[in-house]
Amino acid sequence: MADQDPINSSKAPEPVGLYPHARRVGNLLFLSGVGPRERGTKQIPGVELNDAGEIVSYDIETQCRSVFQNVRYIVEDAGSSWEKIVDVTVYLTNMKDDFATYNRIYAEYFADNQPCRTTVEINKLPTPIAIELKVIATID
DSSP, X not given: OOTTOEEOOSSSXXXXXXXXXXXXXXXXXXXXXXXXXXXXXXXXXXXXXXXTSOEXXXXXXXXXXXXXXXXXXXXXXXXXXXXXXXXXXXXXXXXXXXXXXXXXXXXXXXXXXXXXXXXXXXXXXXXXXXXXXXXXXXXX
């Protein structure tokens, strides 16, 4: 695979805009923002929407697990691995209510590999989700 070739996973959800799932530059793999949607559907695990498409309720644990699975799909389909993740930026839409649950689940998934991490609260994400990850991994 040539440097800077776009990488798209056949398992991760389709991007909601004009961007690849990831791009390799040298021995680094940069992932686009990854949310909890599942491939082939507009439904978001753990999210209940009203007819207007607004969030009625959501389960942050379900969303976290789905996001981490999607990240795994992308890094593995790109030829890297979970263990090679070196940096994670986490965007939460409700730090006060969701941080403790997200932090507990994050610790499960990153018990062995502990990348650098930044967690920020943002007002909104492009789709009705409560968490998104931006990831950098190494790749051979």
